[in-house]
Amino acid sequence: MNILVQEMPWLLPAMACLVLASGFFSSSEAALFMLNAQDRRLMAVGGPAEQIAASLLRDPDRLLTAVLFWNLLINITYFALVAIAGLRLERQGAAADAGLFALVALLAMIMLSEMLPKTFGLLLSRRLARLVAVPIAVAVRVISPLIPVFHLVNLLSQRMLWPRFRAEPYLEVADLEKAVELSTTDSTILEQERAVLQNIVSLSEIRAEELMRPRMRFVTFSPPVSLADLEGRQPPSGYILVTERDSDEVAGAIPLKQLYSIPPKHLEHHAERVIYVPWCATAGDTFEMMRVQDRSVAAVVNEHGETIGILTRDDILDTIFSFDMSRSERLLKQSPIEPDGANRWRVTGMTTIRRLSREFGVELPETHSVTIAGVVQESLGRLPAVGDECQWGPFLFAVIEMHDQGHLVLRMSLTVEAEESP
Numbered sequence: 001m002n003i004l005v006q007e008m009p010w011l012l013p014a015m016a017c018l019v020l021a022s023g024f025f026s027s028s029e030a031a032l033f034m035l036n037a038q039d040r041r042l043m044a045v046g047g048p049a050e051q052i053a054a055s056l057l058r059d060p061d062r063l064l065t066a067v068l069f070w071n072l073l074i075n076i077t078y079f080a081l082v083a084i085a086g087l088r089l090e091r092q093g094a095a096a097d098a099g100l101f102a103l104v105a106l107l108a109m110i111m112l113s114e115m116l117p118k119t120f121g122l123l124l125s126r127r128l129a130r131l132v133a134v135p136i137a138v139a140v141r142v143i144s145p146l147i148p149v150f151h152l153v154n155l156l157s158q159r160m161l162w163p164r165f166r167a168e169p170y171l172e173v174a175d176l177e178k179a180v181e182l183s184t185t186d187s188t189i190l191e192q193e194r195a196v197l198q199n200i201v202s203l204s205e206i207r208a209e210e211l212m213r214p215r216m217r218f219v220t221f222s223p224p225v226s227l228a229d230l231e232g233r234q235p236p237s238g239y240i241l242v243t244e245r246d247s248d249e250v251a252g253a254i255p256l257k258q259l260y261s262i263p264p265k266h267l268e269h270h271a272e273r274v275i276y277v278p279w280c281a282t283a284g285d286t287f288e289m290m291r292v293q294d295r296s297v298a299a300v301v302n303e304h305g306e307t308i309g310i311l312t313r314d315d316i317l318d319t320i321f322s323f324d325m326s327r328s329e330r331l332l333k334q335s336p337i338e339p340d341g342a343n344r345w346r347v348t349g350m351t352t353i354r355r356l357s358r359e360f361g362v363e364l365p366e367t368h369s370v371t372i373a374g375v376v377q378e379s380l381g382r383l384p385a386v387g388d389e390c391q392w393g394p395f396l397f398a399v400i401e402m403h404d405q406g407h408l409v410l411r412m413s414l415t416v417e418a419e420e421s422p
Contacts, residue, residue, distance in 0.1 A: 018078040022113035025071040030121025031128035037294045053133035066140040199320045203284035210352050210370050212300045212309030223268040242271045253297035274299045287316045349373030349408030365393045373408050
Protein backbone atom coordinates (compact mmCIF):
# COMPACT_ATOMS: atom_id res chain seq x y z
CA MET A 1 0.00 0.00 0.00
CA ASN A 2 2.93 2.34 0.69
CA ILE A 3 3.97 1.91 -2.92
CA LEU A 4 0.62 3.26 -4.11
CA VAL A 5 0.73 6.18 -1.70
CA GLN A 6 4.22 7.12 -2.84
CA GLU A 7 3.88 6.59 -6.59
CA MET A 8 0.15 7.44 -7.01
CA PRO A 9 -0.86 9.82 -4.21
CA TRP A 10 -3.99 10.84 -6.10
CA LEU A 11 -5.35 7.29 -6.39
CA LEU A 12 -7.06 6.78 -3.02
CA PRO A 13 -8.68 10.26 -2.92
CA ALA A 14 -9.95 9.72 -6.49
CA MET A 15 -11.40 6.32 -5.57
CA ALA A 16 -13.06 7.80 -2.48
CA CYS A 17 -14.67 10.51 -4.59
CA LEU A 18 -15.92 7.91 -7.06
CA VAL A 19 -17.41 5.83 -4.22
CA LEU A 20 -19.22 8.90 -2.90
CA ALA A 21 -20.46 9.81 -6.38
CA SER A 22 -21.74 6.27 -6.97
CA GLY A 23 -23.40 6.30 -3.55
CA PHE A 24 -25.06 9.61 -4.43
CA PHE A 25 -26.67 8.22 -7.57
CA SER A 26 -27.66 4.96 -5.82
CA SER A 27 -29.35 6.78 -2.94
CA SER A 28 -30.98 9.22 -5.39
CA GLU A 29 -32.43 6.35 -7.42
CA ALA A 30 -33.82 4.66 -4.30
CA ALA A 31 -35.22 7.90 -2.82
CA LEU A 32 -36.91 9.16 -5.98
CA PHE A 33 -38.46 5.86 -7.04
CA MET A 34 -39.59 5.12 -3.48
CA LEU A 35 -41.94 8.12 -3.51
CA ASN A 36 -45.55 6.99 -3.68
CA ALA A 37 -48.36 8.74 -5.54
CA GLN A 38 -49.37 10.81 -2.53
CA ASP A 39 -45.78 12.00 -2.01
CA ARG A 40 -45.53 13.03 -5.65
CA ARG A 41 -48.79 14.98 -5.51
CA LEU A 42 -47.68 16.82 -2.37
CA MET A 43 -44.24 17.57 -3.80
CA ALA A 44 -45.74 18.87 -7.03
CA VAL A 45 -47.24 21.77 -5.03
CA GLY A 46 -44.33 22.05 -2.57
CA GLY A 47 -41.09 24.01 -2.69
CA PRO A 48 -38.89 24.48 -5.77
CA ALA A 49 -36.73 21.42 -5.06
CA GLU A 50 -39.79 19.24 -4.45
CA GLN A 51 -41.37 20.43 -7.69
CA ILE A 52 -38.19 19.53 -9.58
CA ALA A 53 -38.25 16.04 -8.04
CA ALA A 54 -41.91 15.60 -9.02
CA SER A 55 -41.17 16.77 -12.59
CA LEU A 56 -38.32 14.24 -12.89
CA LEU A 57 -40.68 11.41 -12.00
CA ARG A 58 -43.12 12.37 -14.74
CA ASP A 59 -40.71 10.67 -17.16
CA PRO A 60 -39.35 7.75 -15.10
CA ASP A 61 -37.67 6.03 -18.09
CA ARG A 62 -35.60 9.13 -18.83
CA LEU A 63 -34.69 9.56 -15.16
CA LEU A 64 -33.70 5.91 -14.70
CA THR A 65 -31.63 5.91 -17.91
CA ALA A 66 -29.68 8.95 -16.73
CA VAL A 67 -29.06 7.58 -13.23
CA LEU A 68 -27.93 4.20 -14.51
CA PHE A 69 -25.68 5.81 -17.12
CA TRP A 70 -23.83 7.97 -14.59
CA ASN A 71 -23.62 5.14 -12.08
CA LEU A 72 -22.21 2.79 -14.70
CA LEU A 73 -19.69 5.38 -15.89
CA ILE A 74 -18.52 6.01 -12.32
CA ASN A 75 -18.22 2.30 -11.53
CA ILE A 76 -16.23 1.61 -14.70
CA THR A 77 -13.83 4.42 -13.84
CA TYR A 78 -13.52 3.14 -10.27
CA PHE A 79 -12.65 -0.41 -11.25
CA ALA A 80 -10.30 0.85 -13.95
CA LEU A 81 -8.34 2.60 -11.20
CA VAL A 82 -8.44 -0.61 -9.12
CA ALA A 83 -7.02 -2.53 -12.09
CA ILE A 84 -4.25 0.05 -12.60
CA ALA A 85 -3.32 -0.12 -8.91
CA GLY A 86 -3.32 -3.93 -8.99
CA LEU A 87 -0.99 -4.03 -12.00
CA ARG A 88 1.35 -1.56 -10.34
CA LEU A 89 1.51 -3.74 -7.19
CA GLU A 90 2.14 -6.92 -9.22
CA ARG A 91 5.01 -5.26 -11.06
CA GLN A 92 6.55 -4.40 -7.71
CA GLY A 93 6.29 -8.07 -6.66
CA ALA A 94 3.36 -7.59 -4.27
CA ALA A 95 0.81 -9.93 -5.84
CA ALA A 96 -0.78 -10.73 -2.48
CA ASP A 97 -1.24 -7.03 -1.76
CA ALA A 98 -2.79 -6.60 -5.19
CA GLY A 99 -5.40 -9.27 -4.48
CA LEU A 100 -6.16 -7.83 -1.05
CA PHE A 101 -6.46 -4.33 -2.48
CA ALA A 102 -8.93 -5.51 -5.14
CA LEU A 103 -11.03 -7.34 -2.53
CA VAL A 104 -11.16 -4.33 -0.20
CA ALA A 105 -12.01 -2.04 -3.12
CA LEU A 106 -14.87 -4.35 -4.19
CA LEU A 107 -16.32 -4.55 -0.66
CA ALA A 108 -16.04 -0.78 -0.27
CA MET A 109 -17.98 -0.24 -3.49
CA ILE A 110 -20.70 -2.71 -2.49
CA MET A 111 -21.13 -1.40 1.05
CA LEU A 112 -20.50 2.32 0.64
CA SER A 113 -21.98 2.98 -2.78
CA GLU A 114 -24.80 0.43 -3.00
CA MET A 115 -26.10 -1.07 0.25
CA LEU A 116 -25.83 1.84 2.68
CA PRO A 117 -26.88 4.62 0.25
CA LYS A 118 -29.92 2.69 -0.97
CA THR A 119 -30.92 1.89 2.61
CA PHE A 120 -30.82 5.57 3.50
CA GLY A 121 -32.67 6.37 0.29
CA LEU A 122 -35.49 4.03 1.19
CA LEU A 123 -35.75 5.21 4.81
CA LEU A 124 -35.50 8.94 4.08
CA SER A 125 -36.99 9.02 0.61
CA ARG A 126 -38.86 12.31 0.77
CA ARG A 127 -36.13 14.23 2.58
CA LEU A 128 -33.38 12.94 0.29
CA ALA A 129 -35.51 13.56 -2.80
CA ARG A 130 -35.56 17.26 -1.95
CA LEU A 131 -31.78 17.33 -1.52
CA VAL A 132 -30.82 15.44 -4.67
CA ALA A 133 -33.45 16.89 -7.03
CA VAL A 134 -31.38 19.76 -8.42
CA PRO A 135 -28.09 17.86 -9.07
CA ILE A 136 -29.99 14.91 -10.53
CA ALA A 137 -31.89 17.28 -12.82
CA VAL A 138 -28.55 18.69 -14.01
CA ALA A 139 -27.20 15.17 -14.59
CA VAL A 140 -30.28 14.28 -16.62
CA ARG A 141 -29.99 17.46 -18.66
CA VAL A 142 -26.31 16.81 -19.47
CA ILE A 143 -26.95 13.44 -21.13
CA SER A 144 -30.34 14.35 -22.65
CA PRO A 145 -28.91 14.26 -26.21
CA LEU A 146 -27.78 10.65 -25.66
CA ILE A 147 -31.04 9.33 -24.19
CA PRO A 148 -32.76 8.77 -27.60
CA VAL A 149 -29.72 6.73 -28.65
CA PHE A 150 -30.02 4.56 -25.52
CA HIS A 151 -33.73 4.03 -26.16
CA LEU A 152 -32.99 3.03 -29.77
CA VAL A 153 -30.36 0.52 -28.67
CA ASN A 154 -32.78 -0.90 -26.12
CA LEU A 155 -35.50 -1.25 -28.75
CA LEU A 156 -33.17 -2.93 -31.23
CA SER A 157 -31.91 -5.37 -28.60
CA GLN A 158 -35.49 -6.32 -27.76
CA ARG A 159 -36.25 -6.92 -31.43
CA MET A 160 -33.18 -9.11 -31.77
CA LEU A 161 -33.82 -11.17 -28.63
CA TRP A 162 -37.62 -11.47 -28.92
CA PRO A 163 -38.43 -10.75 -32.57
CA ARG A 164 -41.75 -12.61 -32.52
CA PHE A 165 -42.87 -11.82 -29.01
CA ARG A 166 -46.52 -10.69 -28.91
CA ALA A 167 -48.38 -9.70 -25.74
CA GLU A 168 -51.82 -11.23 -25.30
CA PRO A 169 -54.52 -8.57 -25.52
CA TYR A 170 -56.45 -10.09 -22.63
CA LEU A 171 -56.83 -13.17 -20.48
CA GLU A 172 -59.83 -15.43 -20.67
CA VAL A 173 -61.64 -16.22 -17.41
CA ALA A 174 -60.89 -19.88 -18.06
CA ASP A 175 -57.17 -19.04 -18.14
CA LEU A 176 -57.44 -17.39 -14.71
CA GLU A 177 -59.36 -20.34 -13.29
CA LYS A 178 -56.74 -22.76 -14.64
CA ALA A 179 -53.97 -20.67 -13.06
CA VAL A 180 -55.77 -20.80 -9.71
CA GLU A 181 -56.19 -24.57 -9.91
CA LEU A 182 -52.51 -25.10 -10.69
CA SER A 183 -51.28 -22.65 -8.04
CA THR A 184 -52.11 -24.78 -4.99
CA THR A 185 -53.31 -28.20 -3.89
CA ASP A 186 -54.82 -26.96 -0.61
CA SER A 187 -58.61 -27.22 -0.97
CA THR A 188 -59.31 -24.39 1.48
CA ILE A 189 -56.94 -21.97 -0.23
CA LEU A 190 -58.22 -23.08 -3.64
CA GLU A 191 -61.79 -22.28 -2.62
CA GLN A 192 -60.76 -18.86 -1.35
CA GLU A 193 -58.88 -18.09 -4.55
CA ARG A 194 -61.88 -19.15 -6.61
CA ALA A 195 -64.11 -16.86 -4.55
CA VAL A 196 -61.74 -13.92 -5.11
CA LEU A 197 -61.65 -14.72 -8.85
CA GLN A 198 -65.46 -14.77 -9.00
CA ASN A 199 -65.59 -11.44 -7.17
CA ILE A 200 -63.16 -9.93 -9.65
CA VAL A 201 -65.22 -11.14 -12.60
CA SER A 202 -68.43 -9.87 -10.96
CA LEU A 203 -67.04 -6.31 -10.98
CA SER A 204 -67.88 -6.20 -14.68
CA GLU A 205 -71.58 -6.66 -13.82
CA ILE A 206 -71.99 -4.64 -10.60
CA ARG A 207 -72.86 -1.00 -11.14
CA ALA A 208 -71.15 1.77 -9.22
CA GLU A 209 -74.40 2.77 -7.50
CA GLU A 210 -74.66 -0.72 -5.99
CA LEU A 211 -71.35 -0.34 -4.12
CA MET A 212 -71.22 3.41 -3.48
CA ARG A 213 -71.66 5.17 -0.16
CA PRO A 214 -74.90 7.15 -0.59
CA ARG A 215 -74.84 10.91 -0.20
CA MET A 216 -76.46 10.74 3.25
CA ARG A 217 -73.78 8.31 4.51
CA PHE A 218 -70.75 10.62 4.31
CA VAL A 219 -69.82 14.12 5.45
CA THR A 220 -68.25 16.80 3.29
CA PHE A 221 -66.25 19.88 4.24
CA SER A 222 -66.03 23.18 2.46
CA PRO A 223 -62.55 24.77 2.16
CA PRO A 224 -60.69 25.95 4.09
CA VAL A 225 -60.67 22.72 6.12
CA SER A 226 -58.99 22.55 9.53
CA LEU A 227 -58.35 19.65 11.86
CA ALA A 228 -60.83 21.14 14.34
CA ASP A 229 -63.63 20.60 11.80
CA LEU A 230 -63.33 16.84 12.34
CA GLU A 231 -64.19 17.26 16.05
CA GLY A 232 -61.80 14.45 16.96
CA ARG A 233 -63.57 11.85 14.79
CA GLN A 234 -62.26 10.07 11.74
CA PRO A 235 -64.66 9.87 8.78
CA PRO A 236 -66.00 6.32 8.30
CA SER A 237 -64.69 6.19 4.74
CA GLY A 238 -61.15 7.09 5.87
CA TYR A 239 -61.20 10.17 3.63
CA ILE A 240 -61.92 13.83 4.31
CA LEU A 241 -64.15 14.84 1.41
CA VAL A 242 -63.65 18.43 0.27
CA THR A 243 -66.29 20.23 -1.77
CA GLU A 244 -65.89 22.99 -4.32
CA ARG A 245 -65.83 26.47 -2.86
CA ASP A 246 -69.10 27.57 -4.44
CA SER A 247 -71.11 24.32 -4.24
CA ASP A 248 -71.57 21.13 -2.26
CA GLU A 249 -70.25 18.85 -5.01
CA VAL A 250 -67.30 16.66 -3.97
CA ALA A 251 -64.09 17.87 -5.60
CA GLY A 252 -61.27 16.26 -3.60
CA ALA A 253 -60.50 13.61 -1.01
CA ILE A 254 -57.81 13.56 1.68
CA PRO A 255 -56.54 10.01 2.41
CA LEU A 256 -55.86 10.25 6.14
CA LYS A 257 -54.03 6.93 6.37
CA GLN A 258 -51.44 8.10 3.82
CA LEU A 259 -50.51 11.30 5.64
CA TYR A 260 -47.40 11.12 7.81
CA SER A 261 -48.65 14.05 9.87
CA ILE A 262 -51.93 15.95 9.75
CA PRO A 263 -51.53 19.74 9.64
CA PRO A 264 -53.91 21.75 11.83
CA LYS A 265 -55.10 24.03 9.01
CA HIS A 266 -55.67 24.04 5.26
CA LEU A 267 -56.06 20.30 4.89
CA GLU A 268 -57.54 20.91 1.43
CA HIS A 269 -54.00 21.42 0.12
CA HIS A 270 -53.40 17.70 0.72
CA ALA A 271 -56.52 16.60 -1.18
CA GLU A 272 -56.33 14.57 -4.37
CA ARG A 273 -58.85 15.19 -7.12
CA VAL A 274 -61.68 12.69 -7.36
CA ILE A 275 -62.78 11.12 -10.60
CA TYR A 276 -66.39 11.31 -11.74
CA VAL A 277 -68.31 8.29 -12.97
CA PRO A 278 -71.98 7.91 -13.93
CA TRP A 279 -74.26 5.86 -11.73
CA CYS A 280 -74.50 3.18 -14.44
CA ALA A 281 -70.71 2.65 -14.74
CA THR A 282 -69.54 -0.79 -13.70
CA ALA A 283 -67.36 -1.26 -10.64
CA GLY A 284 -64.71 -2.82 -12.88
CA ASP A 285 -64.53 0.22 -15.17
CA THR A 286 -64.44 2.53 -12.14
CA PHE A 287 -61.61 0.55 -10.57
CA GLU A 288 -59.65 0.69 -13.84
CA MET A 289 -60.13 4.47 -14.04
CA MET A 290 -58.83 4.75 -10.46
CA ARG A 291 -55.77 2.71 -11.41
CA VAL A 292 -54.98 4.62 -14.60
CA GLN A 293 -55.50 8.07 -13.09
CA ASP A 294 -54.01 7.08 -9.72
CA ARG A 295 -57.04 8.14 -7.72
CA SER A 296 -58.54 6.66 -4.55
CA VAL A 297 -62.09 8.06 -4.65
CA ALA A 298 -64.74 8.28 -7.37
CA ALA A 299 -67.76 10.58 -7.14
CA VAL A 300 -70.85 8.86 -8.55
CA VAL A 301 -73.14 11.28 -10.37
CA ASN A 302 -76.68 10.95 -11.72
CA GLU A 303 -77.98 11.99 -15.13
CA HIS A 304 -78.16 15.61 -13.95
CA GLY A 305 -74.49 15.67 -12.96
CA GLU A 306 -75.28 15.73 -9.24
CA THR A 307 -73.15 13.71 -6.81
CA ILE A 308 -75.27 10.92 -5.34
CA GLY A 309 -72.49 8.96 -3.64
CA ILE A 310 -68.82 8.11 -3.51
CA LEU A 311 -66.95 4.90 -4.18
CA THR A 312 -63.50 4.39 -2.69
CA ARG A 313 -60.75 2.02 -3.72
CA ASP A 314 -61.06 0.32 -0.33
CA ASP A 315 -64.77 -0.33 -0.96
CA ILE A 316 -63.95 -2.16 -4.19
CA LEU A 317 -61.11 -4.13 -2.57
CA ASP A 318 -63.46 -5.17 0.24
CA THR A 319 -65.86 -6.46 -2.40
CA ILE A 320 -63.07 -8.47 -4.03
CA PHE A 321 -61.45 -10.02 -0.96
CA SER A 322 -64.48 -10.47 1.31
CA PHE A 323 -66.41 -13.64 0.59
CA ASP A 324 -69.82 -12.38 1.74
CA MET A 325 -69.35 -8.67 2.31
CA SER A 326 -72.38 -6.47 1.75
CA ARG A 327 -72.81 -2.72 1.70
CA SER A 328 -75.03 -2.95 4.79
CA GLU A 329 -72.24 -4.67 6.73
CA ARG A 330 -69.67 -2.22 5.43
CA LEU A 331 -71.63 0.97 6.15
CA LEU A 332 -74.23 0.04 8.78
CA LYS A 333 -72.39 -2.77 10.58
CA GLN A 334 -75.40 -5.08 10.31
CA SER A 335 -76.38 -8.03 8.18
CA PRO A 336 -78.47 -7.18 5.11
CA ILE A 337 -80.85 -10.14 5.56
CA GLU A 338 -81.64 -11.72 8.94
CA PRO A 339 -84.26 -14.42 9.75
CA ASP A 340 -87.21 -13.07 11.76
CA GLY A 341 -89.54 -16.03 12.14
CA ALA A 342 -91.10 -18.50 9.73
CA ASN A 343 -90.69 -17.23 6.17
CA ARG A 344 -89.95 -13.74 7.47
CA TRP A 345 -86.75 -11.70 7.42
CA ARG A 346 -85.45 -8.35 8.54
CA VAL A 347 -83.77 -6.58 5.66
CA THR A 348 -82.08 -3.23 5.26
CA GLY A 349 -83.24 -0.82 2.60
CA MET A 350 -79.66 -0.70 1.33
CA THR A 351 -79.75 -4.40 0.37
CA THR A 352 -79.41 -4.76 -3.39
CA ILE A 353 -81.88 -6.52 -5.66
CA ARG A 354 -78.97 -8.57 -6.99
CA ARG A 355 -78.29 -9.95 -3.50
CA LEU A 356 -82.00 -10.63 -2.91
CA SER A 357 -82.23 -12.64 -6.12
CA ARG A 358 -79.08 -14.58 -5.28
CA GLU A 359 -80.17 -15.40 -1.73
CA PHE A 360 -83.68 -16.67 -2.57
CA GLY A 361 -83.27 -17.86 -6.16
CA VAL A 362 -86.63 -16.45 -7.26
CA GLU A 363 -87.61 -14.55 -10.38
CA LEU A 364 -88.04 -10.85 -9.67
CA PRO A 365 -89.94 -8.21 -11.65
CA GLU A 366 -88.11 -5.72 -13.84
CA THR A 367 -87.16 -2.53 -12.00
CA HIS A 368 -84.93 0.49 -12.45
CA SER A 369 -84.03 0.44 -8.76
CA VAL A 370 -80.98 -1.37 -7.43
CA THR A 371 -81.93 -1.52 -3.73
CA ILE A 372 -84.96 -2.62 -1.73
CA ALA A 373 -85.45 0.98 -0.55
CA GLY A 374 -85.64 2.07 -4.18
CA VAL A 375 -88.20 -0.64 -4.97
CA VAL A 376 -90.38 0.43 -2.03
CA GLN A 377 -90.24 4.09 -3.07
CA GLU A 378 -91.04 3.09 -6.64
CA SER A 379 -94.03 1.03 -5.52
CA LEU A 380 -95.41 3.67 -3.11
CA GLY A 381 -94.66 6.63 -5.35
CA ARG A 382 -93.40 8.60 -2.35
CA LEU A 383 -90.95 8.43 0.52
CA PRO A 384 -91.83 5.51 2.81
CA ALA A 385 -92.86 5.83 6.44
CA VAL A 386 -93.10 3.35 9.31
CA GLY A 387 -96.12 1.11 8.79
CA ASP A 388 -96.15 1.28 4.99
CA GLU A 389 -96.52 -2.01 3.14
CA CYS A 390 -96.12 -2.92 -0.50
CA GLN A 391 -96.18 -6.07 -2.60
CA TRP A 392 -93.37 -6.60 -5.07
CA GLY A 393 -93.09 -9.85 -6.97
CA PRO A 394 -93.06 -12.76 -4.49
CA PHE A 395 -92.24 -10.51 -1.52
CA LEU A 396 -94.29 -8.40 0.86
CA PHE A 397 -92.36 -5.52 2.41
CA ALA A 398 -93.36 -3.68 5.58
CA VAL A 399 -91.42 -0.67 6.86
CA ILE A 400 -90.68 -1.21 10.56
CA GLU A 401 -87.87 1.28 11.25
CA MET A 402 -86.93 4.64 9.80
CA HIS A 403 -83.56 5.98 10.92
CA ASP A 404 -81.74 9.23 10.32
CA GLN A 405 -80.07 9.76 6.97
CA GLY A 406 -82.79 7.80 5.19
CA HIS A 407 -81.82 4.34 6.48
CA LEU A 408 -84.75 1.88 6.32
CA VAL A 409 -85.31 -1.46 8.03
CA LEU A 410 -88.10 -3.62 6.62
CA ARG A 411 -89.82 -6.89 7.43
CA MET A 412 -89.94 -9.08 4.35
CA SER A 413 -92.10 -12.16 3.87
CA LEU A 414 -92.81 -14.52 1.00
CA THR A 415 -96.36 -14.63 -0.35
CA VAL A 416 -98.38 -17.83 -0.28
CA GLU A 417 -97.99 -18.29 -4.03
CA ALA A 418 -94.23 -18.06 -3.78
CA GLU A 419 -94.11 -20.54 -0.90
CA GLU A 420 -96.22 -23.09 -2.76
CA SER A 421 -94.34 -22.78 -6.05
CA PRO A 422 -91.71 -25.50 -6.67
